[in-house]
Amino acid sequence: EAQVTQNPRYLITVTGKKLTVTCSQNMNHEYMSWYRQDPGLGLRQIYYSMNVEVTDKGDVPEGYKVSRKEKRNFPLILESPSPNQTSLYFCASSKLGNTEAFFGQGTRLTVV
Amino acid sequence: GQNIDQPTEMTATEGAIVQINCTYQTSGFNGLFWYQQHAGEAPTFLSYNVLDGLEEKGRFSSFLSRSKGYSYLLLKELQMKDSASYLCAEGTRNDYKLSFGAGTTVTVRA
Numbered sequence: 001e002a003q004v005t006q007n008p009r010y011l012i013t014v015t016g017k018k019l020t021v022t023c024s025q026n027m028n029h030e031y032m033s034w035y036r037q038d039p040g041l042g043l044r045q046i047y048y049s050m051n052v053e054v055t056d057k058g059d060v061p062e063g064y065k066v067s068r069k070e071k072r073n074f075p076l077i078l079e080s081p082s083p084n085q086t087s088l089y090f091c092a093s094s095k096l097g098n099t100e101a102f103f104g105q106g107t108r109l110t111v112v
Numbered sequence: 113g114q115n116i117d118q119p120t121e122m123t124a125t126e127g128a129i130v131q132i133n134c135t136y137q138t139s140g141f142n143g144l145f146w147y148q149q150h151a152g153e154a155p156t157f158l159s160y161n162v163l164d165g166l167e168e169k170g171r172f173s174s175f176l177s178r179s180k181g182y183s184y185l186l187l188k189e190l191q192m193k194d195s196a197s198y199l200c201a202e203g204t205r206n207d208y209k210l211s212f213g214a215g216t217t218v219t220v221r222a
Contacts, residue, residue, distance in 0.1 A: 035212075042199065043212040045209060050208070056207070096208065098145075098160075098210070100145075100160065104154060105153075105154055106152075
């Protein structure tokens with residue numbers, strides 16, 4: 001089954017404690033991205049990647065890091081989480097070009 | 113950046129029709145997407161328009177006018193399960209980025 005898998009689905013953590021949210025896709029897609037979704041603001045892109053070892057900033061990259069060592073995986077790293085990073089996070093993948101994006105199930109992160 | 117506007121909320125009766133408008137302003141336009149998102153779930157793809165005109169897909173249709181920077185999603189024969197948020201998103205050419213509007217929450221009442 002074609003899918004994008006994120007883990008964990010829910011996470012509560014404390015300020016400053018490094019965390020990683022994993023994302024994996026099995027569709028051989030070149031393009032992967034991370035979004036955060038906040039009430040009234042919609043989905044905002046954090047980082048994206050067009051291929052292995054190629055990553056770039058989206059609209060709200062501050063406080064986040066990503067890596068793309070393999071085509072299928074695109075982890076999101078928060079080196080020192082802060083309460084303003086409490087949000088619902090989605091990973092997405094698609095073929096290169098503006099094509100249909102497939103989203104993971106979401107990760108609800110709370111930073112206290 | 114892109115400026116994508118869509119209404120915040122709409123309410124309609126089961127069996128009725130609802131039209132959700134979306135306006136955008138950008139250069140490098142490379143297509144307009146609509147996604148459906150049920151509460152607490154991931155967005156799922158509904159439609160994609162890159163040329164002017166109407167694309168029909170069952171009960172859902174999407175329209176695009178590039179000269180006006182305008183799109184709409186038409187939901188016909190509304191069902192209770194259509195209660196969801198509908199996201200308008202614009203694709204851009206150089207970075208293949210998707211820029212989303214804040215979403216329109218549609219509530220279908222019996």
